[in-house]
Amino acid sequence: MKYLLALDQGTTSSRAILFTLEGRPVAWAKREFRQLYPRPGWVEHDPLELWETTLLAAREALRRAGVEAREVLALGITNQRETTLLWDRKTGEPLHNAIVWQDRRTASICEALREKGLEPLFRERTGLLLDPYFSGTKLLWLLENVPGLKEKARRGEVLFGTVDTWLVWKLTGGRVHATDPTNASRTLLFNLHALAWDPELLGALGIPPSLLPEVRPSDGDFGETLPELLGASLPIRGVLGDQQAALFGQGALGEGEGKCTYGTGAFLLLNTGERPVLSQKGLLATVAWSLGGRATYALEGSVFVAGAAVGWLKEVGLIRESREVEALAESVEDTGGVVFVPAFAGLGAPNWDPYARGAILGLTRGTTRAHLARAALEGVAFSVRDVVLAMEEEAGIRLKGLKADGGMARNRLFLKLQADLLGVPVAVPEVTETTALGAALMAGVGAGALSPEDVAGRFLEAERFLPTMPEERREALYRRWREAVERAKGLAREDGPGSPL
Numbered sequence: 001m002k003y004l005l006a007l008d009q010g011t012t013s014s015r016a017i018l019f020t021l022e023g024r025p026v027a028w029a030k031r032e033f034r035q036l037y038p039r040p041g042w043v044e045h046d047p048l049e050l051w052e053t054t055l056l057a058a059r060e061a062l063r064r065a066g067v068e069a070r071e072v073l074a075l076g077i078t079n080q081r082e083t084t085l086l087w088d089r090k091t092g093e094p095l096h097n098a099i100v101w102q103d104r105r106t107a108s109i110c111e112a113l114r115e116k117g118l119e120p121l122f123r124e125r126t127g128l129l130l131d132p133y134f135s136g137t138k139l140l141w142l143l144e145n146v147p148g149l150k151e152k153a154r155r156g157e158v159l160f161g162t163v164d165t166w167l168v169w170k171l172t173g174g175r176v177h178a179t180d181p182t183n184a185s186r187t188l189l190f191n192l193h194a195l196a197w198d199p200e201l202l203g204a205l206g207i208p209p210s211l212l213p214e215v216r217p218s219d220g221d222f223g224e225t226l227p228e229l230l231g232a233s234l235p236i237r238g239v240l241g242d243q244q245a246a247l248f249g250q251g252a253l254g255e256g257e258g259k260c261t262y263g264t265g266a267f268l269l270l271n272t273g274e275r276p277v278l279s280q281k282g283l284l285a286t287v288a289w290s291l292g293g294r295a296t297y298a299l300e301g302s303v304f305v306a307g308a309a310v311g312w313l314k315e316v317g318l319i320r321e322s323r324e325v326e327a328l329a330e331s332v333e334d335t336g337g338v339v340f341v342p343a344f345a346g347l348g349a350p351n352w353d354p355y356a357r358g359a360i361l362g363l364t365r366g367t368t369r370a371h372l373a374r375a376a377l378e379g380v381a382f383s384v385r386d387v388v389l390a391m392e393e394e395a396g397i398r399l400k401g402l403k404a405d406g407g408m409a410r411n412r413l414f415l416k417l418q419a420d421l422l423g424v425p426v427a428v429p430e431v432t433e434t435t436a437l438g439a440a441l442m443a444g445v446g447a448g449a450l451s452p453e454d455v456a457g458r459f460l461e462a463e464r465f466l467p468t469m470p471e472e473r474r475e476a477l478y479r480r481w482r483e484a485v486e487r488a489k490g491l492a493r494e495d496g497p498g499s500p501l
Contacts (some may be wrong), residue, residue, distance in 0.1 A: 001070045004444050005061070005234065006436035007054055009079045009163050010242065011100065013055035013143050016061040017436040021073070023458040025433060029060035035461045036097060041104040044097035047085050050163060051170045058230060069232035075171075075225065076238030078435050078442030079163040081170035082184045084138035086149070086211075087166070091161050092174050096146050098163070099138040106137035113137075118204055125201055126185070127192050127276055127285025135162060136188030140205045153208050160211040162187070164239050171236060176223035178214045180239040181287040181295060182350050190215070192276045192285060195295055210368035217290040218244075221445035237446025241437050243267050244288050247298060249438030250403040250429060251459030253452055258388075259434075262408035266306035266384055269298045270391045270399060281350035283387070291445065291452060299395055301349040301387035305342040305358075307407050309376045312344065312358075314463055318369045326411045329374035337362040339484040342383065350390035351485065359488040380408070381418040382481040388422060401425045403459070407433045412463070420469035421477070430460040 003026065008015040012035065017028040029055035036044040051165050062069060082101035087094045099105070110130040113119065119130045128134055139160055143150045147270045152158050161169065164178045184197070189207065191198040197212050216222060222236035240248060243261065247269045255273035260266055269288070276285040276297045279383040280291075288298035310322050319325055339361045346354040360372070388399055401424050408414055419426040431437055441458060444450035450458075 001071075003065075003067055004440040005058065005072050005075045006440040007058060007075065007077045007167065007445070008242070008436040008439065009050060009054050009077070009167060011080045011102070014050065014057050015055035016054070017433055017440070018065045018067060018072075019437065019440040020060050023431060023437055023441060023446060025431060026067070027061050027065035028433070029057040029064060031057045034387035039105075043100040043103045045100055047087070047094040047166060050098065051167065054167060055229060062230065069230040069234060072232075073245065073449055074237040074322035074438035074443035075234045076240070076441075077164050077167055077236065078240050078242050078439035079167070079183070079218055081162065081183060081241040081243070082133055082135050082138075083163050084135045084142070085148050085161050085163070085166050086139070086142055086244055087159055087161075087169075088415050089157050093168065095149060095158065096142055099142070101133060103138065104132045106132040106141050107135045109140060110444070113204070121204070122188055122201065125191050125193070125198050125276060126188055127278055128186070128188055129282065129284070132187045135185055136201070136207070139207060140210075143207070146327045153211055156210040158211055159213070161213050164241070165213045168236060168239070172231065176220055178211055178216045180218040180220065181290045182218060182241040183216055183239070183246040183285040184215050186241060191355040192287065192297070195287075195290070198257065210402040217293050219291050219442055221446070235447060236441030236443070238439055238444070240289060240439055240442055243269055243300065244286070244298070245438030245442070246288055246405060246434045247271065247435075247438070248442060248455065249434035249436070250405065250433045251456045252403055253296075253456045254395045254400075256288045256400040257403070258401075259403040259405065260384060262306045262380075262404060262406035264308045265309075266304070266380065268301045268384060268391075270298055270388075270395065270397065272395050272397060279390075279394050279482045281390045281394060282348050282352045283390060283394065289442070299391045301391060303380070303383040303387060304348045305378050305383070306346045308344065308388060309340070309342040309380050310408070312342070313376055315375060318372060325373050325377070326413045328370050329377055330413050332368070332370045335362075335375040335378060336367055336371040336377040337364065337372045338367055339480055340372065340379035341484050341488040342376065342379045343488050347485070349387050351386070351489070352426070353489045354423075355491065356489045357491040359484060359491070361484050361487065375393050377411070377417055378421070381414065381421045382478065384418065385421050385478065386485075398427045399424055401427060402427065405429060405432060412465075414500065419465040419467045421474060423467050423471065425466045425467070427461045429464050
């Protein structure tokens with residue numbers, strides 16, 4: 001047995017990647033599935049499509065590698081988080097489409113809970129905000145709106161799960177109904193401190209405990225796959241939500257280590273060690289992973305616009321292709337005094353202003369499209385710095401270094417800017433599929449083939465970017481950025497600056 005198989009079930013596609021025990025990718029396969037939009041603001045997936053595309057991808061990856069299932073030591077699962085499914089305990093049939101993490105239909109439920117004064121309780125127990133993003137209110141909506149479902153649930157005939165739980169159930173033929181703490185901690189139902197489902201929160205939402213999966217360590221025993229699915233029975237020994245899997249795959253196992261995934265937006269996680277840090281700045285406390293039942297925690301912050309800023313440059317005709325932005329921005333030494341606040345959809349942590357809008361300040365007749373391109377990259381890097389500073393203040397931990405992945409991690413100029421504006425090294429991995437790698441390595445730990453120290457040693461740097469900007473210059477640029485952010489705030493508020501006259 002020489003291989004680890006990772007199933008990476010994402011928001012738009014299901015992928016499978018086969019790795020060696022050293023963490024080298026051998027073969028991969030990808031299957032896309034439909035995005036369902038029954039109403040504005042609603043996003044759903046067909047649970048059977050999630051399952052079928054995952055299974056097909058796993059079979060194809062093994063076939064492409066020329067590897068038989070019996071050569072695979074263990075299987076790991078990583079998944080889109082917060083997406084909510086319900087199915088029949090006896091038949092295994094889905095009882096509704098999966099409600100996707102992006103879905104906003106439960107905004108009124110969250111507001112009603114806030115009006116009851118329950119947000120402090122949820123924040124203290126779960127480390128989360130009351131927001132439609134998370135699974136708990138999605139589950140409540142299903143119970144309240146699918147005819148007959150609440151009664152069926154009360155009779156113990158319904159099972160709930162996030163995508164990992166659904167895949168484990170299907171892979172084991174219904175023998176295992178379980179999740180891990182990284183996924184459980186995104187539901188609004190899980191007590192971060194007790195590492196267990198919280199009876200008081202379940203009562204507040206009216207959710208029967210019989211629906212819930214067993215919570216097992218991330219490196220725990222999640223059963224064996226049915227042999228007919230892949231050609232042999234594979235032990236499932238690793239489960240992690242996607243952002244936590246990327247942190248693990250980047251080898252950021254020590255307190256003060258962090259990673260940022262730069263996609264359309266940017267997801268930043270800071271390892272806070274053995275204690276959860278409850279934020280007052282809109283950051284999220286979450287379980288990073290649980291090894292042998294011992295939890296490591298993280299602070300998580302999101303930047304709404306990262307790669308989307310480059311996309312905007314393309315949409316307005318400043319560049320033709322996204323890959324052009326690096327050379328264009330590098331053609332000037334600085335932004336020429338231009339500051340770009342990419343708040344196209346409001347500002348996330350730590351500003352949390354839904355009325356903020358994008359702003360470009362400091363324009364002169366000498367401003368060129370190259371200055372705008374460089375300012376857009378700086379704007380993303382400054383947005384990440386905002387989150388890092390908030391994390392450091394609340395956790396009392398200094399970021400030791402940042403490990404970067406995602407589309408913008410291919411832009412060397414951007415990574416150099418990020419290192420300069422953070423004042424810490426930024427490293428990019430040799431193996432870019434860090435989410436799948438994290439799931440595979442966790443399965444290796446669960447199977448006893450790897451230790452956590454082995455995982456940290458599996459991180460191979462493709463390149464490291466060191467900060468060279470003088471601190472005085474860095475702080476001056478940051479003060480100018482903060483002034484620009486203050487001007488961008490509230491621009492869409494009906495009675496505020498920027499409102500129609």
